[in-house]
Structures are given as C-alpha cells and as structure tokens.
Amino acid sequence: MNNAYLTYAAKRLGQAVVVILLAYVFTFVVVSILPGDPITSVLRNPQNGFSEEEIAEIIAAQGLDKPIIVQLWHSLSGFLVGDLGMSMRSNRPVSTLIAEVLPSTLILASVGLAVAMILAMLVAYGTRFVPKRYGQGLLRGFPSLFLSVPNFVIGLVLIHLFGFQLGLFRVINPDSFWATLFAAIALGIPISAQIAEVLIANLDKEAEQEYATVARSRGLGQARLFARHLLKPASLPVVTVIALTIGELLGGSLITETVFGRTGIGSLVQRSVSTQDLPVLQAIVSLGAVVFVLVNLIADLLYPLLDPRVKILGGQKRRPTTADETSIGPSKAVTP
C-alpha cells in the first residue's frame, strides 16, 4: 500500500462525503418546496383537536417557524451526529423505526446479491462449457430474458409455484428461511442478468486475447484456462457493475418486500409516503444515498488492488495503454 494509493483513497473518501451531504441537502430542499404542508395539515386536522395556541407552540418547538436555511442547518447537524429526528406519525425517533426494519431488508438485499452473483456465474460458466448443440445459445439469451421480466412478476410466479403448489413456504410467515430465499431469488434474477451480460461479453473478449491462445499452447485445458486465466480479468468490470446495481437492489427490495409481504424498509417507505411522514422519508432517502456512495467507494478503492495495471497518477486511477509511449495524440501520461 503506497503513498499514491493512500492519497487516492483519501481523495475518494472526501468526494464520497461531499456527495452524501449534497444528497441530503437536495432531498431536504425538494421536500420543503413541495406543494402542500403536511405538518400544518396534520395539526389542523379537526380530529386531532389542537387549539391555535398549541399549534403555534408545537411549530415553535419543532423550529418550523424559522427560515428554511436554519431548519436545514438543524436537520443536517442532527444527521451528522446520527440524530434523524422524530417521526411525525408515531412520535418515535426515526432512527429507531429504521433500526427495526433495516435488518430484514439487509438480509434480503445481501442474499439477493449473492443469488445474483452465483446465478450470473453459472450462466457465464455455461456459455463457455455447454456445447453449441446442447443449448449454449439458450444460455446466452438468458440475460436479455431476465432483464425484460419485472421482478414482481418473477416474485408472483415463485410464490405461486413454490409457495402454493409445492408448499415450500407459507405466505403468512414471510421471514422463514424458504420465504426469504425465494424473495431473494425474485430480487436477484434481474440483477444477475446485468452481471451475466457483462461477464459473458468479457469472457468472450478475454478468450480471444493472444495470451489465452499462448496459455493453451502450454497445454492448459478449457477448465483451467477459464479458472486461472479468463475469470479474473473478465470479472474486473463486474465490480463496477455490481456497485451500480446496488441502487436497483434497494429499489427492487422495496417491491419484493411488498410482493412477499415482508416488513422492511419497503413497508416503512410505503407507510411514510401515504402519511407524508417527511422526517422518515428524508432519512430513508439519505440512507439510500449513503449506501450507494459507500458501495461505489469500496468498488473504486478495490479496483487498483485487483488490477495491477491500474496506476494511480495525481490521485486519479487510470490504466496505462501501450499506445502511450508512441502515440502522437495529447500526452496522457503526464499530469499537469
């Protein structure tokens, strides 16, 4: 781990923090300029029976009479120390509400990602080892098929087949092992398609490289060639793809949770949207931003460690090309 890498890591970390803060501010501003004022509409609802004095008192206590910039400051400084505010509906801390449902979503998302990666690997492996006459073309068609089917459809099919027909799990007990697994499969299938597509294309490209031919001339069989030579270089772009699918994984878990009747971030979002519980929504959107930025940060920090060709120059990662030495184009190897 050299100096250039640490500089690069520090720089990327700084960028990540800035992105998260900007995402928070952006969400806050969007929420506050939305038409309609959910707070006053709750307070003024005759059923709640607040008097005008009580309303003014509550508004003052929440700081809602202050200018928006001051409100932002309060909210942001709370966010930075982990205080996400209070839910307007249940009068409980937002962090507690999220902590209750987060583990369920995290389990679903990580099992879903694992399913996606395993499935993608199997399909990609199949395209190299299943002979043409035994349906290699069919395997190559899988990614585009899976991509075009929405995951709630897959979810419904799985519930029907394995839940109702085969009775592997009970819909009324959504947190059981089998129910979780099938929810994760429904979530993972469309994501596996994206990973498989990139992996297959890169395996094909690597197999055509001269080094693969030379390795075969050393007597390597297809299986060893795949495992030792092709898999690693073909997997490098997959790291980036996985990081980018995280957003989809989170969005997909919300839908999957609804289809499988799980309690998770999805059900919390659903409740908060229908009741306009702004602090909860703000916290969930910010949480999404944090996860997305962190995962991409990890991918970026991992990349130079996985690919020995990536050089870090002036805090930027780049892969040197052989053309650098001889090209007449703008000299890219030189940092200003």
Next chain:
Amino acid sequence: MASQDRLSAALIRAITVAPAPQPATPLLRVDGLSVSYGRQDVVHDVGFELGRGKSIALIGESGSGKSTIARAVLRLLPNGAAASGTVQFEGQNLLALPERRFRPLRGRQIGFVPQDPGNALNPVRTIGAQAMEAAALTDEPNAAVRKALILETFAQVGLDNPQRVFDSYPHQLSGGMLQRVLIGLAVLPRPALLVADEPTSALDVTIQKRILDLLSRLQQNLDISLLLITHDLAIAAERTDGLVVLKNGSVQEAGPTSAVFSSPASAYARKLHADVPALNPDRYAKLRDPRLRQHESGQAPKIEVSAVTKTFAVDGKVLTAVDDVSFTVPAGTTHALVGESGSGKTTTIRLLLGLDEPDSGQISVAGERVSGRSQQSLRSIWRHLQLVYQNPFTSLDPTWTVESLVREPLDRFRIGTPTERSEQVREALANVGLGEQLLIRKPGALSGGQRQRVAIARSLVLKPDVVVLDEPTSALDVSVQADIVEVLLTLQARLGLTYIFVSHDLALVRQLAHTVSVMRRGSVVEQGSVADIFENPQHAYTASLLESIPSGISATRPLVQPKQRRLSRQEQIA
C-alpha cells in the same frame, strides 16, 4: 511404413533441407495441408519437412498463410477454421488426434513463441504464476524445484534478475524482456519442436538481433527443431537451414536456404529478395541522389532545431525525454531520426509539430518559429508541416470514405472552391498512385499499403513543404514497404519535399535518407550524412545498431558448434 513412402520422404528431405545424416522419419512432415475459414481458402496444399535439430523458415507477406500454417501445426486455429491434409509429428498425424491425446503434446513436445510479447501473457497474473504452468509440464513433483527451474531458465535466456521477473506483472517489463520470458517458458519443458511466429516483429532492431541470437543458440544447444515464421528474408536467410516461400497460401519455392537465397527460381522469391532494404542498400540511389547535390549548394535550411530540451514529470520523478537536441535539414532532403523506443524520437517530432512546448531551445520551420505559438497561429504552420502516422490501421477513421478523409484538411483550412477541392483530392490520390475508383471506399475495404497511401495523400493535399514520417512503414510488409518508399521518394524528387523520417530500421534509413541523427536516451549521439555514419560510425551505440542489420549471409551460423547429444541441464547453464 511402406518402403515407397520412406523413399519419397527421403527425396523430399534431400530437396528441402541441407543433406545431413539423420533418422529416417523427419520430426515434422506437413503434407497437402489446406486451411479455410468458411468458404475462404487461406492455405492450399502446402507441404514441407523439418528434421530433428534443424530449422526451417516459412516466409511471405501478410495474407500468405504462413501464420495459419503455424497455427494448424499447433492446433490453435480459431473457431470456424477447417484444416485438411496431414501434419505428421514423430509419425502421428496431429490433425487426426483427439484433443485428449493431443493435449499432452502441447508445451511438452511442441512449444510456441508468439508474435506480440505484449499481449501474450495474462496482464492480471504475475509472470511467476504463468511460468508455473509451463514448469508443471516437466513432471517434476516438487514445487520448489519447479520454481528453481524457472529461475534457472530465466537466467539462461538472459534475464538479469530472475526473481524480480518472477514476481513482476507483464506490464512492468519491456517487450524484449517479455519475449525472453516467453521463449524461456517455451523451451523450459524441452520440446522437440519450437514454432516461433514472427517472434521479433514487434521489437526494436537491436533487441530483435539479440532475441534471434538467443533462439538460434537455444535451438542448437538444446537440439530443438525450429519452425520460424517471418516476413523478412534477410532474417530467415541468416538463421535457418531451409526456406519455404509462400504467397496467397501456396508454396512458391522451397529448398535449402543457401540455394533459395542466392539463386531464387520463382519471380516472387526474386521480388521478395529485391524488397528487403538490408540486402539492397542502393536500390533508390537514383531517385535520392540528385537532391543531395542541391543541398550542397548552400541555401538556408528548411528545418532548424537548436538545443531543444523537454522534460516530463512522471510519478514525481523528472524524466528528460529530449536533451539538448539540435539538427538542421536542407530543403528537399530527408533527415532520419534513428533510435530504439524511449530514445526521444517521438517527443522530438511532437515538439517539431508544435504539439508540445520545449522547455528550452528553438525550433523553426521554413524560417518561422514553431515553439511559443498560440493554437491559432500553429494552424498556419500545419499547412506547411504535415504528419504521416505510423499505423495506417488506426490512423484513418473507419466510417469515412477515402474522398472525405483526403478532403478534410482542405475543408478545415477552407482552401479553394468545393469543385477545386474535389480536383485536388483526385490529384493527391493520383500522386500516390491510387485510382478514382477508390474514392467511395472506406478504410476497411483497403489493404495496408493502400491505407498508408491514403494517409500520405491526406497529408500532401495541403501541398506542405515538410512532411514528418513517423515510422510510416513499420506496420507494413517488406514488399508493401518497398512500394510506399518508392512513392515517397518519387514525390520528393518531383515536389521538392523535405522529410523528417523517424525509424528504428537502419537498413531502410540507408536506402532513403540523406542525413541522420542517431538518438539514445534523449540525446543525439552522432549525426552526419548517411554515407559517413554507415561507413564509419564513431559511437559504439551506432555501431551496435548497424550490426543489428541482418546481412542475409549466415556468417553467424553456427553460433555454437552443433552438439551430438542433448546437454544435461547443468551443462546448458554453464
């Protein structure tokens, strides 16, 4: 085997390789080999023989099928290629063997040295990890011994620090070092046959010689038979016992090297011989020499480069790419910049073209300063100063037609009316010997030589005085190179062009340049007229460059006395 077959085998051998006592069956015997990709035949009915410990060269231009034959022997043809005929290796037909029985021969019996060392090793695995694959073929059970064997082999092929090489990734080594690694890995399991597919065409001249010397030495010390694929007749003549001349997939001529080389029977072999710069130093003397007299008449130089220095900061270190370089070029002559990769040739021409700013020193072209100009005023210089890039396969936009490619500079500089521009495009194409029927073609439908002619036409259409030629033929075959050189020299004689010719090929420089600067690590080590430098080099580096020009005479063979028995490993290292 029927006695009839043995008799004919002996007869074929008597023709193809130098007569020497050897076992009855040759190591490799190719008979009636044809290869096709889909409906396209690339090799027709090729046959040759290679005896044990002997070497043979397959020679021809690209498209002659020589690499395809090599890959057919190695059974590494791409998907969709179909081979027929027989490839007998130690009496068994390789083409008919099932993969299960052929795989044990790979590496162990038949080694392969590929063309481009830069792409021949997995970029994300260490050299050591890949070397262990080759070492596994030796059946040595102990991993520590296998590793020691690798380090030993690396030392044997002339790699200074074997352990460092073992731990390196391919991109951390130079092309020459990588080719040594690949040769090492190929010979490590002691194969009986080594197939080398243009092993040096991606390397610098001086390294080329060292790699070929290494191959010849190993071939003789280890008693390996060598099948060498090359487009360079001079190299083949220096280093092999037999020659097979190929064109369009068919054998034109075959026989012992000395016979084919000294008295080629086929027209194609004669042309091949005439096109090799190293063998014909005075081929273009008539076209070139009148210019020389003009330059002695003492007019102002067209190009003046004085005391130019350029440094780059790379990874915090200061790298001096060009160090106090000066030269002048009289109008209408050719000045060559010669040196290996990293000698500063490319940086020098980038400075000359105004693409980079020198740290100090001055450059002027036709009396106008190039350095210290704005982008706008550089444009006015570029009208008089054009570049022909080295690789015509990447320098032309594949989606444009020939006409739009050649016309673009005229449009950019708004020269003449649209009708006049079309006229000038036709004239420029005619100048480089291309007909009007090519106007609507795209680069993909052109041969390498035609593409480079288009690139030359594109740079000439603005009627420049100075053309910078950056290794304009290094991506082309010898015979195509000869055509391009002829075009360039004819144009120079007719239009009075001044050329800066960047090359690492000294034989070519000797054919066409008037003056030369030899560069090494950013500085000029020697400069003067081509005749002086080539006949009487003062600097040891120039002398070593000159030595690397293949002479075509196998004076260097045998480098080592041929051994009657295979040496033990200990002896080989000693």
